[in-house]
């Protein structure tokens with residue numbers, strides 16, 4: 001956290017310096033009062049007026065410093081918080097897809113909202129308050145030593161106790177805060193989940209269940225917040241008690257010294273005022289230390305998120321894909337108990353078109369995820385142009401492969417921005433990509449053509465149109481490979497046919513399509529159909545060959561026909 005605190009060193013030092021000045025002015029108050037009282041009791045009117053004038057200048061100075069602090073501190077906080085959020089967001093975005101999807105996205109949202117809020121209020125603000133209070137306390141101690149050192153020793157002993165005890169409570173408070181922060185994360189995740197399922201909740205009349213789920217987690221969060229507040233409150237009361245002791249003890253000892261004639265009444269008044277600068281700031285500092293330390297768990301979470309990942313170790317570059325991608329005796333399981341891919345042997349040659357078919361759960365999407373390097377195979381080899389796949393720089397792999405999923409992400413922008421993804425492409429290239437992806441008719445019909453805004457998350461487009469946008473993206477990018485996972489599922493058969501045919505006509509493009517549409521017209525365009533069952537490739541070859549074989553693929557075709565009827 002220090003990295004963020006000291007990012008803007010000058011601003012930090014300036015704000016800290018103003019806090020030190022405030023501490024100094026706090027302590028000076030005692031001497032101002034003593035001076036006024038001494039002047040008033042001296043019988044000299046001139047001395048009294050001078051003392052009052054000095055006091056007025058002091059008050060003006062104090063107000064000026066206070067205003068300055070109200071201006072400088074927000075500037076520092078704005079800069080630091082902006083940097084902190086930007087840094088965390090950049091680290092989230094720079095995660096690789098695999099490690100990003102290991103966490104629920106609500107966790108990231110919670111860090112960027114709830115936890116960041118706590119860092120500002122409990123850490124950054126309190127660091128400055130701490131500087132202010134500690135300066136006041138230390139200068140008050142020096143002043144008390146100056147007035148009477150025996151009294152200072154008594155105060156010092158109470159301070160040591162005052163500092164030691166709250167340290168004992170620190171870890172308890174930090175644990176409660178960690179539990180509270182985790183429950184907030186879960187609340188954010190659950191709220192996001194329930195609101196995303198708004199339509200389903202209404203269609204299926206399960207609002208009662210959604211309310212129940214929300215109530216449970218809401219109550220849990222509030223209970224944990226209450227526990228945290230109770231622990232924090234009790235600790236504060238105890239530290240306040242220590243602060244009161246700090247105030248009362250020197251009063252008793254100081255009164256005794258006046259009785260003995262060791263110090264004057266004027267000094268005693270200054271001492272009484274200084275007590276306020278000892279007891280209050282000490283108890284405040286102790287509470288502030290507790291609150292600053294209570295964000296320990298959040299700091300760890302942020303540290304974990306922003307720690308530099310070890311550099312990717314790769315030994316090969318792959319500027320262009322030239323020949324083939326081959327899989328040899330590949331095994332992979334999400335769990336140790338069950339293999340999702342078993343002894344898969346395949347060759348994907350440059351420019352050829354492959355359709356992956358099979359029953360639901362047969363491993364088609366898993367195969368694509370392994371090809372995207374989201375998961376490492378448990379055993380077996382993948383070679384790309386003869387190079388071991390795992391050792392080729394990931395950036396090169398993603399330049400060669402474009403993955404188009406079922407849910408296409410759309411930015412709130414124009415159609416052109418969404419197709420070109422903010423890169424500059426010539427009109428001709430854009431139109432060509434639209435033509436292949438079957439978007440030309442849509443573009444012609446829009447009042448502003450490609451410049452038409454498509455709304456938040458592309459909500460002005462239909463599901464099929466969004467999928468065609470993603471196909472146009474892939475074509476524009478000029479990848480060697482396109483992996484499609486049920487991408488044409490939202491398209492009617494006629495459009496699906498024309499798009500898949502256009503993609504199959506792209507000579508240089510290697511196409512691997514996961515499809516449930518077992519239709520002769522579409523599948524005949526593929527060089528090879530790969531049939532999967534229970535994680536294994538059980539048949540492969542061109543459509544006619546497989547159909548005539550009258551094996552598993554044949555049965556799939558007939559199921560589909562029966563279904564279509």
Ligand SMILES: Nc1ncnc2c1ncn2[C@@H]1O[C@H](COP(=O)(O)OP(=O)(O)OP(=O)(O)O)[C@@H](O)[C@H]1O
Pocket residue numbers: 334335340358359360361362363364365366367
């Ligand atoms: N993240 C995961 N964790 C654990 N098991 C998973 C995970 N994803 C998929 N599986 C399991 O792996 C197997 C293969 O799933 P996969 O998604 O690859 O099938 P599929 O052929 O693409 O299915 P569909 O056609 O229904 O999309 C299934 O048994 C599935 O339950």
